[in-house]
Amino acid sequence: MSETRVDSVDYELTRENYEDGVRWISDPEQKEEITQTILTDLPDWFGVPESTKHYIEESKKMPFFSYYKNGRHVGFIVLKETSKYTAEVFVMGVLKEYHRHRIGHKLFERFIQYAYNKGYEYVQVKTVDEGHYEEYDRTRLFYERIGFRKLECFPTLWDEWNPCLIMIQSVKAAMALQNTIPMNDNSSSENQSIELITQRLRLVCHTLEDMSILKDSIWKYEDKLGLRHNAETDSGDEMANDFYYAYLYHQEHYPNEDLLWLRTWNFILSDENIRIGGACFKGEPNEEGMVEVGYGIDEQYQNKGYATEGIKALVDWAKKQKNVLYVMTEIEKDNIASIKVAEKIGMVKYKETDENYYFKK
Structure with missing residues (x-):
């Protein structure tokens, strides 16, 4: 990261706040509970037990945001640093009943604000390349709508049935989409x-x-x-x-x-x-x-x-x-x-x- 900005949002994120919206989660046990609950509700995306366990365990160590609505956590997003310049959407999920309520958009907006304030220049995400599974095609379209673009596909990074597509975008460009009309x-x-x-x-x-x-x-x-x-x-x-x-x-x-x-x-x-x-x-x-x-x-x-x-x-x-x-x-x-x-x-x-x-x- 070339520079570190004053993180003006951190105080707001860590205040105790019981209204609906995005929350900063710091407690590892709470991160585990949220991740476990939501990924279990999404077997079409997270149906491999070993991978799901890996997401749950690693998410406890990383910056973590949840979306709180109607008295419970209904979505979350986790940030992983892959280099001093780049942050990755390590894992993200929203309960099925809350799909198409723009909760994913709101989580990503806070994710980008955090990445910007920490000085990252780029964000990336990995997903399955198009044309293999309907649910992952919808996921890829979601990422495109929030500004990600295809970088490269690695056909065997995961396995031959799940070619890994890496998508990227500029943090500054993402902030402009949020804040500049x-x-x-x-x-x-x-x-x-x-x-x-x-x-x-x-x-x-x-x-x-x-x-x-x-x-x-x-x-x-x-x-x-x-x-x-x-x-x-x-x-x-x-x-x-x-x-x-x-x-x-x-x-x-x-x-x-x-x-x-x-x-x-x-x-x-x-x-x-x-x-x-x-x-x-x-x-x-x-x-x-x-x-x-x-x-x-x-x-x-x-x-x-x-x-x-x-x-x-x-x-x-x-x-x-x-x-x-x-x-x-x-x-x-x-x-x-x-x-x-x-x-x-x-x-x-x-x-x-x-x-x-x-x-x-």
Whole structure:
């Protein structure tokens, strides 16, 4: 490690705290109990007794974080130093019933914060290479979603039935993913990833690939992002379908247009890891520097303040983009809930017709 930073999080992690969330575990016996309980619940991943015993014994000696929820430890992650520059995710697990609740993401966020504060430059993880076991393919996709990339596969490091894939990422890059939102990146690349974080929501801007998947299958899109399904039956998303083909048309016929404004957004409820609504802009800024936004929240999640929280973040983001002076929205006069949302986030009514009000900020 080239430098050691003041570990400002250590005190917070070691304080006695009975609220749900990530905890620092220092007691070896407690580490053993947590590891034993959770790995036993995951036989598809930890079904070899000798290997499981090794994880349990070695984890007692290493930095250890658990996730505490509903009165018990439901997940954990362990850090192993492999060199003075590199930390490894030695072992990680989450109880099956808590899969797709973003607990793995939250554990890894704290893992990265710890690695950064200790001065590590890289993190790595070992898993089984793709195409051998379905459960390990899901694990590899999870690691890719949190920023890991393939480094090299060692076909016989473990054995011929379990080729070892090593994945790595930069600690600084991982910290940037956690703490830096590209608020002023005006690139309209269809692969540019944008995510806004609020107190309760994640606002995810779809890439062109996302819209291509979503227009045909909501479930496949949710699986790609590791989300829980929000519908009992699968179908395509009509808004994603419309914007996907509009994007392709404008890409071909209007090459100088900023296509960022033709990408749709999802509102994801962080605690439940589920889609609850969405939004879209209706083209790039006009000559007056104005963009129009539309949005909607699923009925069962309405009247909880999610629309206000999400649209405020989206409007604030839009106003920091190039050539944007105002954000406006068109609301039917009998849509009282949407009118209240507009007013709460500081929009003012500037025009009306027989049927609609027009608000801007």
